[in-house]
Amino acid sequence: MLTSLWPFQFKDANVQATPPSIQKGEFEKGLYVSEENKTLLDQPATAIDLSTLTGLVVRDWQHDVSIINTLTPNVIKLEDNDPIFKLLQAKRADFYLSEFVNNENLQECELRLCNVPLKGIKVKLYDTRHFVISKTSKNGRYYAKILISGMQKLRAQGRIRALYEQMGFINSQVKDWIVINSD
Template identity: 30%
Template structure:
């Protein structure tokens, strides 16, 4: 069963698994762990728990934007990366939509800025984000919807995460939304960029996240039923919530932070 997967996600998942198997892994407290790594493991675990044994042939590369089109046309069975319901609903004729793995109202993003601008920008957030300029990705439908409703000073739409991080880091734009990491400090660092979350504030992203499975793939219906059955068991046991919390996507460290919430139609 060929499954396309981002190269870095596959490699991070191997680090997180270590000596464990998909069936045996219980904890996700690892520096390489993030949401999409959890989901790479979660999908396989749920399908197996649901009674279906699939053999996966992972094809590594940069497939993120193409995956949903391949699933729509039955050329790919499933995406191992969840998507927002806001986006999944657009493809409802062609895909099965799983039970939510991230429930509506469960997820908060941080407001990331250049480290040398934290002191300057923090006071400007007392009345929301209207005094800050933001950049976001054209593929992040829920982020765009949320930010638009919150009315920043300016909203720039980009295609590439790295470009966005560099724009914020060098001060071309004030801020961007990104997930919190499992531990402090909440920072992302790479070649020619460093961004840091402003302490004490979080933005509510009001949507749920789901896996999608192709209705046109010969194994689609069978896989969907197994996935739903397995996800139900993992939800009831507390496994799903624990996995996302341990990787930092659902972050207990920001529970008491001020919430910035958009009024959506």
């Protein structure tokens, strides 16, 4: 299995990292709220004072924790993301950060509970993601060389970004939304 990692996840590991599979600032997230929260959804998102709202975040999601702490002082840190939908429905919190869902209305559902992003605003994660290859594996250096070369070619051709757009990871529906956090 191959997955990409944030640099802090492999900082002290004996690995060779590829060029970024996700460039700094390419990963965007929305501020998701319960679709039943008409108070927030019926007003322009740019007019909402986020500092008065309560945000939810999984304590181990380093980037989300950092961003959400700049948006509001009212943060509930969770051990995992299982209770998010129920906490929003129960009005114990107002929003959480989530990657944009790849469907027409950007709606994220779990069982019969659904959340949608506040329209018009988004945040960016100003970090990169990389694939890594162990320097101690039998053919690690060989595979690293091939993978790095291939990724450099794909990036130069614009194919990595095109694939992320095709998958919906980079979502064209939100390309004109305002970024509310800075690097």
